[in-house]
Amino acid sequence: MTPFIAEVIGTGLLILLGEGVVANVVLKKTLGHNSGWIVITVGWALAVYVAVVVAAPYSGAHINPAVSIGLALAGKFDWDLVPIYIIAQMIGAMMGALTVWLMYKDHFKATENGDLKRAVFCTSPAIRNLSSNLFSEVVGTFVLIFTILYFTGASIEETQSVIGLGSLGALPVAFLVWAIGLSLGGTTGYAINPARDLGPRIMHALLPIQDKSPNDWRYSWIPVLGPVIGASIAALTMLLLS
Numbered sequence: 001m002t003p004f005i006a007e008v009i010g011t012g013l014l015i016l017l018g019e020g021v022v023a024n025v026v027l028k029k030t031l032g033h034n035s036g037w038i039v040i041t042v043g044w045a046l047a048v049y050v051a052v053v054v055a056a057p058y059s060g061a062h063i064n065p066a067v068s069i070g071l072a073l074a075g076k077f078d079w080d081l082v083p084i085y086i087i088a089q090m091i092g093a094m095m096g097a098l099t100v101w102l103m104y105k106d107h108f109k110a111t112e113n114g115d116l117k118r119a120v121f122c123t124s125p126a127i128r129n130l131s132s133n134l135f136s137e138v139v140g141t142f143v144l145i146f147t148i149l150y151f152t153g154a155s156i157e158e159t160q161s162v163i164g165l166g167s168l169g170a171l172p173v174a175f176l177v178w179a180i181g182l183s184l185g186g187t188t189g190y191a192i193n194p195a196r197d198l199g200p201r202i203m204h205a206l207l208p209i210q211d212k213s214p215n216d217w218r219y220s221w222i223p224v225l226g227p228v229i230g231a232s233i234a235a236l237t238m239l240l241l242s
Contacts, residue, residue: 003059003081007088008095010055011063011195015096017047019200023100023120027107041185045178052170061170064193065089070145070231074238086195093199097121101207114213121200123189123223124216133219136187137226138233140180144192145234147176191223198224 021043024032032039048063055061060077062068065086071077100120101108108117118124125133151172181190191197198220205215 001058004084004088006055006058007062007085008092010051010059010061011089011092012096012099013054013092014047014051014063015093015196015200016099017050018044018196019097019100019120020103021047023104023107026111026116026119027104028111030104030107037186038182041178041181044181045174048177049170049174052173056170059085061173063089063092063195064227065195066141066145066193066227066231067148069228070149070235073232073235074149076149089195090199093195094203097200097203098207101203101209108209112211114211117209117211118204118213118216119189121204122197122216122220123191124219125188125222126186128219130219130222133188133222134226134229136184137191137223138230140184140188140190141192141227141230142234142237143180143184144176145231146237148173149234149238188222192227192230194224194227196223 021032021040024030024043025035025040027033051063052061055063060071062071062077062085065082068077068082068085068089072079072082104120108120111117115124125136177192180192184190201215201220204212
């Protein structure tokens with residue numbers, strides 16, 4: 001296991017479970033059909049938990065280009081590694097999306113609505129207003145990165161000995177993503193991760209999905225640029241306050 005492989009696998013698990021819960025909710029004839037927004041936000045939060053558990057010991061579990069960029073801007077990550085991490089994250093996201101399609105292939109066929117099929121892969125705004133949509137992604141990602149920059153490990157105060165929490169150490173980021181989804185996700189579907197949206201959107205374009213909607217490339221820059229801006233503002237704010 002190398003950092004590159006860890007980012008591929010971690011991001012792949014994130015997308016497999018995150019987009020898997022979307023497929024379970026929106027596609028027809030699934031056992032979870034129409035189970036709602038709460039199920040989706042919980043599913044994404046737990047997807048983050050699983051991804052972090054696997055990747056964190058080897059790569060730090062960025063699983064998101066915005067995290068890599070934000071940490072680098074804050075001086076907590078080597079800029080030379082950012083392109084390598086982003087490539088790994090894109091590969092993992094595309095592999096995860098492909099696996100979701102293979103698993104739910106019969107349900108994609110049973111669903112007539114092309115927009116719902118696309119929703120499994122990538123985000124769309126509830127109300128299309130590009131300036132507002134961009135702002136939503138900036139704010140959501142700012143909360144994500146700013147909070148991550150202030151995460152601290154558990155320790156015994158008297159000796160400052162670090163306590164190893166094992167897999168439990170992945171819980172804070174899962175709760176963070178859950179909070180963002182519940183509170184801020186209703187406008188754009190809270191991509192807050194360029195690889196999470198762009199990688200699967202590319203797969204949606206490539207896969208032979210019956211009666212699929214257009215890929216909405218005119219919107220696709222929002223969930224890429226918004227998280228990068230939000231991460232940058234979060235890192236700069238942290239530096240100003242430190």
